[in-house]
Amino acid sequence: MSSTPRIITIANQKGGVGKTTTAINLATALAAIGEHVLLIDLDPQGNASTGLGIDKRDRSSSSYDVITGALSLEEAAMATAVPGLSIVPSTLDLLGVEMEIAGTADRVLRLRNAVRASAARVGLYDYILIDCPPSLNLLTLNSMAAADSVLVPLQCEFFALEGLSQLLETVEEVHQTINPDLAIQGIVMTMYDGRNNLANQVVDDVRAHLGDKVYNTIIPRNVRVSEAPSYGKPAILYDLKCSGSQAYLQLASEVIRQERKLRAA
Template identity: 50%
Template structure:
């Protein structure tokens, strides 16, 4: 059975989508079969893998609505071993539409239960909020990766996210684990970056991934070409960082 991992943080711009896309591509290159679910209305993971968002006819919106078999929404990507359930701008409306549904937090879990046997890993790219979409992802997941940027307000909001995870564990998904905290956008020349790394390690020691994602121009360029960093520039620091993260994740889940 494949492991379902949500990549979540209600703060925007911390590297959630960058991590979702490039971790998926790195796991794929390491010969793991991966499904990436884009559960963010901004659909950046979809366009980041070279899929034209305008042309998406069925995706995570229909999956959450239970109006289509999830298997029929899966598209192959140019990344080896990586499939995608794309997102569409319609996803914005899902929170309002699910509000009156019974068991609304379990819609994603129910929909993707049957897919886990076909993949080694299912990654869910969450929206930058703690709304119903993220709640669905956390209820469906076995674990969660939390990207934290090495910037001034890094730890702000982290408490809130950890409380949300606790209440999901208590009410909806007792099996939910924290896979790890991932430090992103690290710049070794900045004292601040180093302070954040120390601070996070001091508070969360064992929970922090050894791999740190460094600031890297190639990493920011790749999405505009609809490519993962692995296919855009396999020799870059960004590619090395994400391959190292993928190896760490595989090792951890042996």
């Protein structure tokens, strides 16, 4: 286990691209490989929390408490059914947090300050993943300010590149003004259907534009992955052998190899 966790925010302002599914299953896959992982659910919808089996009635603490300073990161964290994976769940309270902190000088740095103040920063986790809301709002900016890098799920569809430039510009702006260590972790193509010629064209186009920033692993469109959240389970627990679960395990391996290269550099 590393002394300082790698903090990766999973962001895309476009909804329905597999962002939360990627957050849940990448976190689970990293834990399955033996890493110690904390997932911070920063989306008011709380789908990552639900997808990991955390009932809304059981969320006595949440990322809202962390952002407002009421609780530390470790006080808000809860164990999940996945060994090695904890979560700071989300509640609808997050919907109002932007109004509450909008007038404060550190409004963009609330999460970063909480992470840096936390004992979890040293020794407890190998990875901290942050699931963002599907918008470029104050919560997303908080996640980018706290993170080492941004992982972008991108759906294999015609409009895949639409909006990506805006997200990349936001990452660059945060890098220039708030967090000089922030970088693009990588782009992961999601919801891939190999029978669709357009999907193959989209993958080729994205690779042509972004080169080695695009992961080799492609996440297929998969019914079992779609079903899993309704059972409160990551796909890897719901059906380990399905193509989607296997792809997320491959993605986790790719992320770890990438991290080892970065740390060795």
